[in-house]
Amino acid sequence: MTPDRLDAPTLHQRLRAGGEWALIDLRPRPDYLAGHILPGVNIIPSDLVAHFPQLIPGRGAYILLADGGQGEADEAVSIIHEFGYTLYTVLAGGIPAWIEAAFEMFEREDVTGTALVERVDRVCNPPKVTAPALAKGLDSARPLLVLDARP
Secondary structure (H helix, E strand, C coil), rough: CCCCCEEEHHHHHHHHHHEEEEEEECCCCHHHHHHHHHHCEECCHHHHHHHHHHHCCCCCCCEEEEEECHHHHHHHHHHHHHCCCEEEEEEHHHHHHHCCCCCCECCCCCCCHHHHHHHHHHHHHCCCCHHHHHHHHHHCCCCCCCCCCCC
């Protein structure tokens, strides 16, 4: 079974278009943490059988597979197909093609949380507080909301 393949610009458009989809990065964990497509989830092919049905419960979700460019996604396609999923495609050339197309890569695990904090900071411009001012605020009767975004 040969899966459909999307080039990096087409995949980028699909990710930005919205809809129900799941992006699975099939590379080894250290490679994923060194840089991945947001909001991909890392599942190596040998773990697909154990984890795939719990992570992607809806058969209507479109599954986008990204690998290291060496064809690892072909193994994943057969596993996904065995679970009854039929809507899937592979990033042609894998992550190296994405990088070559100069699309953004994200490092670390908690990228989504970090992106949210950065967006709130940029859009809402919430007040910043020093440690002494925070201590004083905590001691007062005034309601105080503290958002700590450290990983």
